[in-house]
Structure formats: structure tokens, C-alpha cells
Amino acid sequence: MAINLVKGQKIDLTKGRSSLSSIMVGLGWDPVETKKSGGFLSGLLGGGGGGADIDCDASVIMLDENGKLKGKENLIYFGNKKSKDGSVVHSGDNLTGEGEGDDETINVDLKRISPSIHRLVFVVNIYNARQKKQDFGMIQNAFIRLVDNQSKEELVHYNLTENYAGKMSLIPGELYRQGNEWKFSAVGEGTMDADIGSIANKYA
Template sequence: MSIDLKKGGFINLSKETTKLSKIMIGLGWEQTSMRLDLDASVFVLAADGRLLNNDYFIFYNNTKSPDKAIEHLGDNRSGSAEDDDEIILANLATITPEAKELAICISIHDAVKRGHNFGLLQDAYVRIIDVETKKEISKYDLDASHFNENALIFARIKKSGDEWYFHADSQGSVTELQGIVDLFI
């Protein structure tokens, strides 16, 4: 059973799940007549909240972090997969020590040009899974929560000492992925 967190809520992943080290970020949606293309991405941030460097922005055009701890498994443009349409894997145990936070983002490709937003989606979600136990840690309904927006920071996974904390963020934007990139560079 996944944990339902509201914006601003958090859980200690190291205590809530036994020895959590590997997570899967799953993004899924059902296609509508509008043919929306959703993208999942992760920003690996330093203590100052800025991107470690450009190679630590993981998305469909940069599929692996330099430390190989985070991997995007490929771009799905149609939402036609059986389960999760896009998947990003992260190994919290092997991530570079300089990493203090992962910002997990979802965006709609070319949303402004095409007039797309999350409200046009059906059954769109983003979720976090414990890879070892296959337990769903959290799931978030995109289309119901961000009707007019086209990009959002779904969650932040922050490191404090040796423990990782999952923070529900849900910070939406109408500036597509570039607006979120600008927050972290």
C-alpha cells in the first residue's frame, strides 16, 4: 500500500522501508485524442539546491548520471506501455556523495506550442517503487491535481546524514521543462 502524502508532507525512506536503496520512478498515462507526450526527469542537486553539473540532469537525451546511480530507461512518446510508460531507476546507495537532493519532474513535451496541459490527460500518474520489495511507496494523480499546468516537480528526495527523505512537492508550472531547469541552474 502506497503512502498518500499531501504537498509539503514527507517520510523518512530509510525508516519507512527496510534498507531502501534502489527506487524506480514510474510515469504512466493513457493517450487521448490530443496525443500528449509526457517526460520524466531527475535533477541531482548539491547542498545549495543547484544542479551538480549538466550531466546530472537525467532525461530522455541524457539517460545516465556520471556515477551511473541514475538511469532513464527511454522515452515513450505515446503512453502505450502496459504499465509504466517511462521509468527512471535510482540507486541511492551509490549516488555521488555530493548529491544532497533528487528533484523528480514530469513535463509535457512542446506543451505551450500545442496548447497541452495535465488536464487533457486520462489516468496519468507518477509513482515511486522500492525496487527490492516491489512495494509502491507513493503514487500521485497528475491529471486531477494540475489541471492547467504542463510541468511539475513531483517530489524531492533529500539526504540528511545517511538517511533519505521523500518530500511531496507538487510545484506546478506553465513554462514546460525549461522553467524547471531554470530553477536548478
């Protein structure tokens, strides 16, 4: 049974799970529905009837022991779907976020992650957010979950329940190495960064 986390909570994924080697990281979101031309939701969306597709992109920033991004090959996104060591594989781009379940998935083979990589930061940002005047106040039901690829058991589920209006990127969570164990932290942080490059530069 999955452990439901709250913001700031951390969990040891591999302790007591010696067989855990590969996980699926699922990220999901839905556009806020606009049922009326006026009222609360219209105000939330900044005026007129919304309903425009919001293209969110999931990415992974792979960091070394000093928290630094060493090379573009350690940035996994729709333009670079597989890490150099083959440990992180992106499922591809979902353009709308409509429908049930995961919108984008990333497979992580914990055993194949290069020893030089100590932290995996998961990011979701809105594509062309600034040009489209879109932000995460237009998104609801955002979550990140981790599933054991072998047993298909959902290990962790974290619903991002804060109001992220005005934010163009989210960092829902991160995997990090501590000794021989891998842990997960529910971060739930929103940023004003309009694209994944801006976020990646912070770790350069």
C-alpha cells in the same frame, strides 16, 4: 503496503529499512478522453475534438546541498539517460502515455548517489507543449510511485489530483537527503515552463 501521500506530505524512506538501496520511480499519466465533440470535456480541451497524442517526458534534476544544479551531467532526461555516477538511470521515452501502469520509469541506486548530491527533483513536462497548444488540463490520472527494486514492494504512491490546466510542466515529487536517511516529498506543483531546460535554469 504502499503509503498513499497527499500534496505536501513527506515520508522517511530509509528509516527502519536498512536494506533499501535501490528504488524504481514510476511516473504515469493518461490523455483525457474526448467522447463527444461538444460539452464539458471539449471545453476543457479548448474546443474541437481532441484525441491528439500528448508526449510527456520525465526528467530528474540532481541538486547539491545548496539546491543548485552543477553541470549538465546532473540533468537526467531522454537525451541523457544515465547520471555520471551511475546512480540514476532513465528507462527511455514514452510518446503517448496510453495504457495501464507506469509510462516512464527511473531507477535510483541510493547507495551510489554522489555525496555531493542532496536532492533529486522529478519533473514531467509536455514535449513541444507551446507549439502543440497542449497543457496538463489535457492529462488525467497522473501519479508518481516508488518501488523497492529488491522486494518489488510499492513503498509510496502519490496521485496528482489538482487541476493543472494551463501548466506545461509538473514537479510531482522529490527525493532528498537528511543526514544518513533519504526522504520523499509529494510536491505536486505545476509550472508554466515549456521545457525541461527552463526548469533546470531555475536551479542554476
